[in-house]
Amino acid sequence: MTAKIAYDDVEVGTELPARTFPVTRATLVQYAGASGDFNPIHWNERFAKEVGLPDVIAHGMFTMAEAIRVVTDWAGDPGAVVEYGVRFTKPVVVPDDDKGATIEVSGKVAAKLDDRTVRVDLTAVSAGQKVLGMARALVRLA
Amino acid sequence: MALDQSFVGRSYPPTAPYEVGREKIREFAEAVGDTNPAYADPEAAKALGHPDVIAPPTFVFVITYKAAAQVVQDPQLGLDYSRVVHGDQKFAYTRPVRAGDRLTVTSTIDAIKSLAGNDILDVRGEVHDEAGEHVATTWMKLVARAAEEA
Numbered sequence: 001m002t003a004k005i006a007y008d009d010v011e012v013g014t015e016l017p018a019r020t021f022p023v024t025r026a027t028l029v030q031y032a033g034a035s036g037d038f039n040p041i042h043w044n045e046r047f048a049k050e051v052g053l054p055d056v057i058a059h060g061m062f063t064m065a066e067a068i069r070v071v072t073d074w075a076g077d078p079g080a081v082v083e084y085g086v087r088f089t090k091p092v093v094v095p096d097d098d099k100g101a102t103i104e105v106s107g108k109v110a111a112k113l114d115d116r117t118v119r120v121d122l123t124a125v126s127a128g129q130k131v132l133g134m135a136r137a138l139v140r141l142a
Numbered sequence: 143m144a145l146d147q148s149f150v151g152r153s154y155p156p157t158a159p160y161e162v163g164r165e166k167i168r169e170f171a172e173a174v175g176d177t178n179p180a181y182a183d184p185e186a187a188k189a190l191g192h193p194d195v196i197a198p199p200t201f202v203f204v205i206t207y208k209a210a211a212q213v214v215q216d217p218q219l220g221l222d223y224s225r226v227v228h229g230d231q232k233f234a235y236t237r238p239v240r241a242g243d244r245l246t247v248t249s250t251i252d253a254i255k256s257l258a259g260n261d262i263l264d265v266r267g268e269v270h271d272e273a274g275e276h277v278a279t280t281w282m283k284l285v286a287r288a289a290e291e292a
Contacts, residue, residue: 002190021175034173035204051224060228065174065200072199077190078180078238081199085232085281134230 004076024100057091206267209247229283259288
């Protein structure tokens with residue numbers, strides 16, 4: 001593990017560079033294929049509405065994959081992530097147009113722990129609503 | 143109908159090994175739009191101290207989710223999968239998953255709860271490599287929403 005950020009250089013409150021990730025219907029089809037999760041709520045509007053959703057929604061695991069990029073891009077080595085957990089609180093609704101939706105992710109150091117590890121708390125927002133709760137990663141820094 | 147509490151603590155047999163390929167990792171990284179070179183370039187991964195390309199942190203879910211099928215589709219458990227949503231997900235890593243790994247998953251039902259007619263199922267996946275070394279533990283909370291009254 002070779003994180004490019006040194007433990008001694010961060011403080012509680014240090015903000016990680018925020019990112020905005022686009023997600024379109026094409027993104028969801030590609031993620032379905034790569035992940036093997038072909039649940040039709042992620043690509044079939046008719047089915048999604050039948051089961052009471054407003055429209056097609058993104059895979060929760062897609063949102064989770066995007067959110068941790070804020071941490072892995074900051075740390076440099078994705079192998080520096082030692083724990084990562086989220087709660088899926090709201091769906092990311094993806095309309096059938098060229099723009100799709102966006103997921104805005106920010107993160108900050110919430111605690112400095114033993115063993116050169118820090119806890120990063122993440123916030124992920126789509127259409128003005130928090131889509132992840134308790135989104136936290138433990139990262140071992142240099 | 144509430145799920146049978148006697149399933150709490152039940153472990154399912156380890157899965158056959160899943161062989162992690164470089165191109166599968168590349169495909170997954172492209173699908174999440176992540177261009178980190180550690181996922182695609184073995185030299186870049188080696189420069190970070192990894193023996194081969196590593197997988198993005200959430201990739202291991204692809205394997206543990208497949209393994210959890212034997213739990214969620216267990217006819218004796220009787221979960222209504224058509225009403226299931228993903229509640230929580232957590233990972234703890236001993237080391238990152240990497241190309242060349244042959245990974246087995248042992249799934250265990252950690253908890254079953256019933257809340258306002260919803261069935262809540264916690265499934266833990268223990269992921270080991272071919273040498274029997276621990277790679278990651280995953281925790282997945284599934285919520286089967288209460289069926290609507292007819």
